[in-house]
Amino acid sequence: MMRWRIAEDYAAVVIFRLLLAAIILFLIVPIGVAVILSFDDREFIGAFPPTRFSLRWYRAFLQNPNYLDGLVVSLKLGLAATMISIVAGAGAAIALAESQWRGRDVVETLFLSPKFVPTVVIGFSILGFASAIHVFDAFTRLVMGHVVITIPFTVRATLASLVGIPRSLGEAAVSLGATPWRAFVDITLPLARTGIIAGGLMAFVLSFDEVAVSLFLTDAFTQTLPIALVAEMRANLNLTVAAISTVLATLSVIIVLILDCAAGLDNVIGRGMYRG
Amino acid sequence: MSALQRALLAPGLLILVGLVIAPIALMAVESFRPFVGGRVGAAGGWTFENYTELIAPAYAFYFWDTFRIGFIVSAAAVGLSTPLAWQAARTRLRIVRVSIFGLLISLLFLSLIAKLYAIQMTWGPSGPLAFFGALIGVPVRSPGYAEVLVFIGLLHFVLPLAALMLIGTFQNINPRLEEAASSLGAPRWRVAMSVTLPLALPGLLSTFMIVFAMCISNFVVPLILGRGVILFTTNLMYTRFSDVANYPSGAAIGVIMLVLSCSMVYAIAGMARRVAQGRG
Numbered sequence: 001m002m003r004w005r006i007a008e009d010y011a012a013v014v015i016f017r018l019l020l021a022a023i024i025l026f027l028i029v030p031i032g033v034a035v036i037l038s039f040d041d042r043e044f045i046g047a048f049p050p051t052r053f054s055l056r057w058y059r060a061f062l063q064n065p066n067y068l069d070g071l072v073v074s075l076k077l078g079l080a081a082t083m084i085s086i087v088a089g090a091g092a093a094i095a096l097a098e099s100q101w102r103g104r105d106v107v108e109t110l111f112l113s114p115k116f117v118p119t120v121v122i123g124f125s126i127l128g129f130a131s132a133i134h135v136f137d138a139f140t141r142l143v144m145g146h147v148v149i150t151i152p153f154t155v156r157a158t159l160a161s162l163v164g165i166p167r168s169l170g171e172a173a174v175s176l177g178a179t180p181w182r183a184f185v186d187i188t189l190p191l192a193r194t195g196i197i198a199g200g201l202m203a204f205v206l207s208f209d210e211v212a213v214s215l216f217l218t219d220a221f222t223q224t225l226p227i228a229l230v231a232e233m234r235a236n237l238n239l240t241v242a243a244i245s246t247v248l249a250t251l252s253v254i255i256v257l258i259l260d261c262a263a264g265l266d267n268v269i270g271r272g273m274y275r276g
Numbered sequence: 277m278s279a280l281q282r283a284l285l286a287p288g289l290l291i292l293v294g295l296v297i298a299p300i301a302l303m304a305v306e307s308f309r310p311f312v313g314g315r316v317g318a319a320g321g322w323t324f325e326n327y328t329e330l331i332a333p334a335y336a337f338y339f340w341d342t343f344r345i346g347f348i349v350s351a352a353a354v355g356l357s358t359p360l361a362w363q364a365a366r367t368r369l370r371i372v373r374v375s376i377f378g379l380l381i382s383l384l385f386l387s388l389i390a391k392l393y394a395i396q397m398t399w400g401p402s403g404p405l406a407f408f409g410a411l412i413g414v415p416v417r418s419p420g421y422a423e424v425l426v427f428i429g430l431l432h433f434v435l436p437l438a439a440l441m442l443i444g445t446f447q448n449i450n451p452r453l454e455e456a457a458s459s460l461g462a463p464r465w466r467v468a469m470s471v472t473l474p475l476a477l478p479g480l481l482s483t484f485m486i487v488f489a490m491c492i493s494n495f496v497v498p499l500i501l502g503r504g505v506i507l508f509t510t511n512l513m514y515t516r517f518s519d520v521a522n523y524p525s526g527a528a529i530g531v532i533m534l535v536l537s538c539s540m541v542y543a544i545a546g547m548a549r550r551v552a553q554g555r556g
Contacts, residue, residue, distance in 0.1 A: 005463050012464040020359050027383060027435065033404060034394035045397075048404040084291075092288030095281040107285075110292055116541045118493035120510040121300070121530045124517060128306060128527070129299035148295050151288070180280045209387045212495040215514065229389050233500055237396065245390035252385035256378050265377040266370075 031249055038242035045237060057243035064240065066232075070225035077139070077224060078207040081146035082154075085203050088147070089154030090196045094188055096155075097162040098170065108159070115152040122148050123216030130217075138222035145213040150203035157202065161195025162188075205255075300534070307527035326528035335512070342508040345423065346491035349430040353438045354484045356431075361442035362472070366451065376439075383436040392500045395429050422505035429497040434487045441486065445479025446472075478551040485544045493537060509533060 033048065038057055040050035061067055089111070096108050114122065123145055130141045169191075173183035211226045218227050229241055259265065310323045329335065364376040383391075399405050401416045409416040414424055449472065457467045473480075495510040502511070509529060516526040 005461070008463040008465070012468075016359060019356075020363060023356050023360055023435075024379070026356075027379065027432065029405070030391070030394035030398040030432070031386070033398040034390070037397055045402050047402065088287040088291050091284035095284040099281055107289075110296075111288060114296055116489070116537055117296075117300075118495075118510060118530075118533050118537055120493075120495050120513050121303070121534055122296075124513060124526055124530050125299035125303040126295065127517075128523065129295075129302050132302060144295050147291060151291060155288070180278055184280060184284075205385055209389070211389065211499075212510065212514075216517070226387070226389050229393075230496070230500065233389070233393060233396070237393075237400075241393050242397065245387070245393050248387045248390045249382075252382045252387075255385050256382045259381070260374070260378065265374050265381065 034242050035246045035249065037239055038246040040239055040242075045239065057239045060240045061243045061247075066223075066228050067225065067240070067244065070223050070228035073139070073142075073222055074208055074225040077142050077146055078204045080143050081150050081207045082200050082203045084143070084147050085150040085154045086196060086200050089151045089199065089203075090158040090192065093155045093158035093195075094162065094184075094192060097159055097165075098167055098188070108155075111155045112152045114148050119149060119210070119212035120216075123213040126213075127216045138217060138219040141217040142214060142222070142224070145217050146207045146210060149210060149213055150207055153202040153206065154196070154199035157199030158192050158195040161192050161198070165191050201255075303527045303530055306524055307531050309524045309527075311522050311524045326524045327532075329525070330528065330532070338507055338509050338512045341506060342492050342510075345426060345430070345506070345508075346488055349427060349434065349491050350484050350488040352427075352431055353434045353487050354442075354480055357435050357439035357442055357483075358476075358480070360435075360439045362446050364439075364443050365446035380436040380440050384440070388433060388496055389500070391432055392429050392497060395425065395432060396501060399425060399428055419503070419505045422501065422503040425501040425503075426498050426506045429501045430491055430494060433494070433497060434490055437490070438483050438487050441483045442476075442479060445476050445483070449475045478547070482544055482547055482551075485540065485547070489537060489540045489544075493533065 036049060037045075039053040039055070040046075041052035041054040041056060042050060092107075092111055096104060096111075126141065126145045126148070130136070130144065135141060135144075170183045170187050173187050174180060178186070209226060210224075211230055214224045214227050215230075218224065223231075225244075229244065232238070232241060256265070307326055308322050308324070310321050310325065360376060360380075364373055367373050397403050399408060406416045409418075409421050409424065412424070414420045453471055453475070454467050457471045458464070462470070492508070493510060494508065495514070498506050498508045498511050499514075502508075507515070510533070513526050513529040513533070516522045516529065
């Protein structure tokens with residue numbers, strides 16, 4: 001009986017480990033393939049694996065004005081949208097966290113709601129609205145769209161960082177003679193700092209990778225990097241995209257390493273209630 | 277409410293009203309306008325035609341594809357992220373835990389386009405895993421393989437998110453319960469099936485719903501991997517606008533998608549509330 005149970009447990013563990021390995025491979029292998037292909041020396045996309053290696057696709061990336069212009073637009077757009085959504089979102093979150101009035105919860109839900117609106121709907125509706133109010137500049141339209149998709153993240157991250165901080169701290173400062181503005185700058189803002197930074201980071205990453213909203217709002221002269229990449233991938237597959245993907249993958253690993261050094265990944269996720 | 281709070285709230289409210297509410301209201305109005313070829317913007321008169329024409333089988337098909345693929349992918353994502361999440365939540369080794377976190381978060385930060393490109397190059401016609409198509413009886417070069425690619429792409433996109441959500445679920449199940457079942461003689465698979473899974477059920481369900489909502493509102497995956505064979509409602513909406521310049525019809529699809537996604541969120545919130553009450 002006992003021996004049977006040990007065999008059963010052993011089989012269960014083996015099957016579980018195999019499944020786990022398969023899932024991790026499913027997630028990692030494609031990224032690895034793209035990274036290896038980005039160093040391929042061949043002119044065309046041939047059988048995997050490549051036989052000779054070079055940096056030609058990285059040079060192609062650096063020499064292609066389409067991608068570089070796209071990169072510049074994406075960076076500018078990401079920064080603009082992030083700044084606006086930090087000012088508007090973090091401000092709103094602080095005001096919401098510090099006050100209790102009727103309808104407060106409704107306003108909070110409204111601020112988080114763009115997250116649940118399909119991104120195509122956001123792009124489509126802003127396009128119609130922009131033409132109705134005679135905004136035809138692509139960059140302005142893009143900023144409008146990207147602010148909408150990023151604002152729930154700055155609001156939410158700031159709100160989360162203010163949970164559990166007693167409102168009385170700011171009130172104490174005011175009763176000791178500080179102006180409300182001074183209390184805001186010296187007390188509330190520093191307390192909300194981690195949330196504001198985290199929300200801003202998420203907002204930038206989200207904006208930098210956005211396709212659906214941008215596709216509606218770009219024009220022939222103002223293209224973001226993702227839009228240029230999508231156009232390239234739909235027209236013909238070439239390995240420049242592999243080089244760019246590798247750069248992006250490296251960046252995301254660097255972000256995670258910084259996150260781990262700064263806060264510890266364990267703390268970012270939380271350990272749950274049954275673990276010390 | 278103090279003057280300062282009002283000043284802090286104002287820019288956000290302005291953005292909400294100006295960039296979310298007004299555009300969507302305008303879109304809703306447009307969806308009842310008749311389509312006049314070649315013009316964007318208001319034409320005279322009102323009509324329901326933009327909605328009624330979507331019931332035609334040719335269009336209903338897009339909705340069916342979207343929901344069918346979304347459902348299968350969500351089920352697969354919950355099923356496959358469970359072992360990963362459980363392992364991360366229960367392991368005694370810090371290195372295993374942090375490695376799984378690192379993998380999932382890096383994937384979350386990685387550009388979706390880079391991921392889809394990687395999948396195309398790996399599972400596509402010239403990729404090292406192209407034999408998979410023949411294995412399941414859908415040759416790589418056949419049109420049916422587009423659906424396989426969309427499936428793989430969506431799964432790769434939502435799996436890390438599902439796993440991160442489920443890690444929270446498993447962390448909040450008391451491991452003592454599993455240990456107790458074990459020490460009373462239950463083999464491991466029985467512990468998993470009759471103790472862990474039932475306790476995790478609310479978390480599994482809400483993860484499924486969130487992942488499902490993300491799948492059916494996805495746009496990029498079918499755009500890039502669907503080869504024009506698999507189109508989601510989101511892609512249909514874009515084509516209505518970009519190819520035929522039929523703004524009212526696109527607006528009607530947008531309104532339907534908005535209603536669907538709102539009801540989904542409402543259902544998720546309701547479920548979460550019931551679970552919270554059941555525990556409280």
